Amino acid sequence: MNRILIIIAYIIIALLEIPALMKETNKRELILYSLLFSSSLAFSILLGLEIKLIDPAKIIENIVKLII
Template sequence: MVLVAVFFISIILIEVPEMLKERRFKELRIFSILTFLGLILWIFYVLRISIFNPAKIIEYIVKDTLHISYK
């Protein structure tokens, strides 16, 4: 658990200063969003909180809406 936290912190400390120095604010915004989502998913995994499975929506669209059968 601590190893993953160190991993997130080290990636942030390596990437963010360079992005700020080069004034890549759009890339920094996307990096922050994806890092935050990854951190939240990791916290949910550690706390054993079930997360939404997007495959269920895709299955519903393919089977029920488009009436496509796959095997």
């Protein structure tokens, strides 16, 4: 049931946001939005399935430590 509600919510958001982005004709912004939107949808579905995910804060922390 959670998965269905998540998918419906994302469809509604996509129907509201994507047409406005397409009118602006900024393809880079549309591509970036689509990538982030798709990845957040995937993570939301995985969380809805109660699959334990890694903490992205740890990954970002390790990357920052490598840079500094």
